[in-house]
Structure formats: structure tokens, C-alpha cells
Amino acid sequence: APRQLDDFKNYQKARVMVAKYRQRIANQRLDQLQKFTTKLVKQYDIIVLEKLNIKGMFKNHKLARAITNASWSKLVSILQYKCDWYGKKLIQVNSAYTSQICINCGKNNHRLGLDKSEWLDVREWDCPNCGTRLDRDINAAQVILKKGLATQ
Numbered sequence: 001a002p003r004q005l006d007d008f009k010n011y012q013k014a015r016v017m018v019a020k021y022r023q024r025i026a027n028q029r030l031d032q033l034q035k036f037t038t039k040l041v042k043q044y045d046i047i048v049l050e051k052l053n054i055k056g057m058f059k060n061h062k063l064a065r066a067i068t069n070a071s072w073s074k075l076v077s078i079l080q081y082k083c084d085w086y087g088k089k090l091i092q093v094n095s096a097y098t099s100q101i102c103i104n105c106g107k108n109n110h111r112l113g114l115d116k117s118e119w120l121d122v123r124e125w126d127c128p129n130c131g132t133r134l135d136r137d138i139n140a141a142q143v144i145l146k147k148g149l150a151t152q
């Protein structure tokens, strides 16, 4: 029978910042990818990834430069088989609004009213609803983790 969430002793500590690394990974060679994924799988019992909207991403030149469909697919497939080997859990969540939702209050801030291109340049922002100062990547990673754990 598949293991239950409660069986993972590090469940409380499970955190992942994969979103933060995804741009870096795009340019890494396979051996670096192997080392990185092994480290992640050994360190964390649960890893949550966004199901990236690759088609949508390529409409934006900044993201298209940073990542290719192939490199992300490779990351996901390597992580999946290593999670299977080590008895860890890989969860993929819908990526909609993950960078726009405030982890503190849960409000979807709809790009702060900016257009898509302007919004992608914003690295830190203040939630208009609760005033929390948010780092774009860390906030998004926390929202992704929360979404993933909510599916369990």
C-alpha cells in the first residue's frame, strides 16, 4: 500500500524551494541535475512542483530564455524516479496564480494591476491586503508547497 503522509517523519519540516531554482537548472548539465535532484530527494520527504504552463511561458521571451520544455521535463522525470527509489513523494500542482497569491493572507493580488511583462520584473512586493513584504520566488515556493500539501 502507498505510504501515508503521516508516515513521513520529516513531514513537519518538508519545505522546498524548487521554483527558486528552476531558472538556474535550465542551464545546468545533466550531471549537475543528477546531483541536485539526489540532494533534494534525500533532504525532503515531500517535493512539490508546479505543473508549468510551457506553452504560455514561451509567449514571454524572458521566461523562454530561462527554461526550455526539455530541461523542465527532464527535471521532473529524474525527480520522479528518484522519489520512487527512495520512497519519497512528488506532487505537482497547478501553477495558476502561484506568484500572485500572498502566503500570509491568501489573497490573489492579480499582478498588482501590472501588465504581464511589468509583473515579471517585480522581485519583491508588498501585499496590498495585509501589508506583508514578500520575496517573489520564496512566496511562490511557499504557495506551491501549501497547494501541494492541501491535495494530500
Ligand SMILES: [Zn+2]
Residues within 6 Å of the ligand: 102, 103, 104, 105, 106, 107, 127, 128, 129, 130, 131, 132
Ligand atoms: Zn497578504
